[in-house]
Structure formats: structure tokens, C-alpha cells
Amino acid sequence: MMVLAGLTACGETPPTTPTTASEPLHAVYATKPDFSAITDVKQRKSTFFDYLRPAVVFENQRIEGERQFLLDIQQQMDAGQQLGSDVMAQVNDLSLAYMVTLNSDAVTQPWLDSMLKRVDVLPESLVLSQAANESGWGRSRFAVEGNNYFGQWCYREGCGLVPSGRTEGASHEVAVFASPHLSVKAYFMNVNRNPAYAELREIRALQRQAGQRVEGQRLAEGLHRYSERGHAYVDEIQSMIKHNNQYWRQG
Template sequence: MIKNIRRSVIASGALVLFGCAEPEKVAEETKQDTRPDFNVMEDVSAKKQAFFDFLRPAVVAENTRISEERTFLLAIQAQTHAGQSINQSELDEARQLGDSYNLELTENQLTEQWLNKMLIRVDTLPEALVLSQAANESGWGTSRFAVEGNNFFGQWCYTPGCGMVPNARNEGARHEVAVFSDAGQSVHAYFMNMNRNRAYAELREIRAQQRASGNRLTGLKLAEGLHRYSERGQDYVSEIQGMIRHNKQYWQQG
């Protein structure tokens, strides 16, 4: 259930450094080997539909993966509440999952505190939020970084040669724009950024509160936690929320 991943350092947005995981092997359903040429599309509605349809399978794949991981954690939590022991296989899987989300087990102990923290991180994201940010950050798939580097979310990396150097990078800056082998990896990196980096703790808390109150997760609500995604702060949040509202006819969920 838990995919094998390797560590890299990626930033999403203009200001904050994040740790992010990229998959060594991306599931076939997330592979984006070919894509429409969004630059030549003149019909706005057709372009939007093509863009969302192109990225949606990768979003679905990520939410499916995360739902499976969350189901596992909830099952483990139910076992501990019932006083049932956790076997070694389950403990190993929990440890691997904790490593993926930067929340390692303490002294090899599966505690209620660890489970609660993990359940805040291991949760899905509404497609309306993900696809709106992808459209915003990539200029509807037309940016240099989307076209040449399959980077749809403005993610940065900091190892020399790890990506593409921005033309307008400030003097002394060392970041590059990350390059991915396909759009599915970019979507995966975005999900891991949102779910495990401290810059988005506010978004995760909003999501957890929505869960606790029994409310449906929506892109409009979770967008309130995006203040640190861009140096524009609240203006960026409002812009993403505006895109979610304006394009509501395209959303299949949230």
C-alpha cells in the first residue's frame, strides 16, 4: 500500500523551503507522457476542460493513495482503542508511513499522540483546490516550467543542477525550479508539500477541523490556509478562491 519514495528538498511558492518526496516509480495511472499543447488553444472553455482533464487522473491517484494510507491508520487506531496488539508487519508499515510524512515513531512506539498527528497529515485534498493552484501557477499549462519541466505548481529545489534556473532570479538567490519526469510526479510532490510541511500547518488544521465537525472538505475552505504559498499572502488566497468559484462547472468534487 505504501509507495517506495526517495527524499528531495523542494519549495512550493516564493518564500518557504520545504521537504518533499518524489516517487521512484510513478503508478501508470499518474503517468502523463503526452499532453495537449495548451499554448495553441484559443477557445477558453475547451482549454480549461483539457487542462483539468489532463491533470485530474493524477489528482485522483494521489487521493486514492492517501485514502488507503488513512484507512490503515484509522484501523490501527481502532485496534489500539480496543486493546488489541499491533503485529510487527503493521508496525513496520506504520514506521514507513511515518518516515514518508516526516513524523517518525518515537522509540518504536505507536502512540495515540503519533496517530493523531499522522491523521492530520495523511488526508486528501479537494480537486478544486489542486487544479486551481495548478492553473494559477502554470498559466494554464503554458509556462516554461510546465512545458519543459512538468512543473505545474511552482515547486523549487536547491541542489545546483536540480532543475531550471529562473530567468528573473534575484542576484544571490540559489533556488531552481524543480523538473519532473511527468506531470504525475509534480502532482505527487505538491500533495506531499501540502501534507507534511510546516508552512501549511494552518491548512491541515482547517482540514482536521472540517473532519471533526463532519463537514465536507472543500477547496474554498482549505484555501484559507494558503497564506504562505505565495508572498502575496491573502491576495493569493482570494485569487485561488475566485478561481474555484469561477470554474465550479468543471469540478467533479470539492
């Protein structure tokens, strides 16, 4: 379980979680496999990856739509066109969501450049490998009781589950999510906007500029602050990506 875990590196809290009835993937996550009961390793792996994959696909599709919106704005700016009020309303929403300040309520090139570094996809190979690593293949207490597959922390008393080995005087808890999908969403937003993972976003931007596929092995190099284990943690995630290559549909 990570120490600079997910949302905690900058003291963030998980995004507001809607009721389960309003979630797009509510039906998908209405039941949860008992991963501890699956003794065959290959079956456990395939079941775990298949279970979380719909949420990863959904979040990447959501982000692709947001990114295309930003690319359309770039085209309008390059053509010298004015942005309409409806466009600016969405711009403000994205600015708040991704924590990039919109100066003077106007879209500038530096703002757009910063947003395009944050609003981008994460390969399923990276996401699912981290989920498996952080949750013990879905068997950890935090995954079973709190739908937390990435070790995200929160800091308000009662916001989550208290770790059994928490250091005396520490106040963090392990965040609880209404569904696995919301845990995946929180992970995406964390990696895409937390200053701790700026290096990962820079690597991804360079892959984009070079016309390369956004690839999990390379992006993992920007995760050394995800765990107190640093580069040893990165090596472990990269090894999991390589070892489980047969399960990846992309990235």
C-alpha cells in the same frame, strides 16, 4: 509564480522520482497537450483540468488507503490489541514519509493524531485551481519543460530550471519532474507535511470533526504562505474555485 513555492518553504526537495516506466499513470501522461495552441478559453480549461485530474484522483486514492490504515490502527489501539510486525513496518514507512517522529518505535495517541491531520485528501477544486494559477494553464516554461505545475523549488545546483528573473545571489531552481503525475504527488506531500501549511491541515481536521465535506474554498484559507502575495493569493485561488465550479467533480 510563487516565492514560498511548494516544497521550498522549509527547504525541502521533491521526493525521489521513479523512472517513468514504473509510474502507474505513465500511459496517461505519455503525451502532453499544447495548451498554448488552444485559443478557446473554455476548451483550454476543460483540457487542462481533464489532463491533470487522473493524477489528483490517483493521489487522493493513495492517501485514502493510508488514512484507512491509520484508522484501523486507531480501532486496534482502542480495543487494546497489539500491533503486528508487518503493521509496524508500514507505520515506520509512513512516519518517515510524513515526517512525524515515532517515539520509542511505538504508536502513541499523539503520533496517531498528528498523522491523521497530515494523511488526508485534498479536493480537486483546490489542487487544479492552484495548478492552473501556478502554471499559467499549463503554458509556463516550467510546466512545458519540467512538468512542474505548482512552482516547486529545489536547492541543489542542477536540480531543475533556473528562473530567468532569479535574484542575484539566490540558489534556488524550479524543480523538474519526470511526469506531471510526479509534480502532483510532490504537491500533495508538500501541502500535507510542510509546517508552512499547518493552518490548512487544521482547517481540514476541523471539517472532519464537524462531519463536513473537505472543501477547497475553506482549505484555501490556509495557503497564505504559499505565495509572497499572502491573502491576495488566497483570494485569487478562492475566486478561481468559485468561477470554475462547473468543472469540479468533487470538492
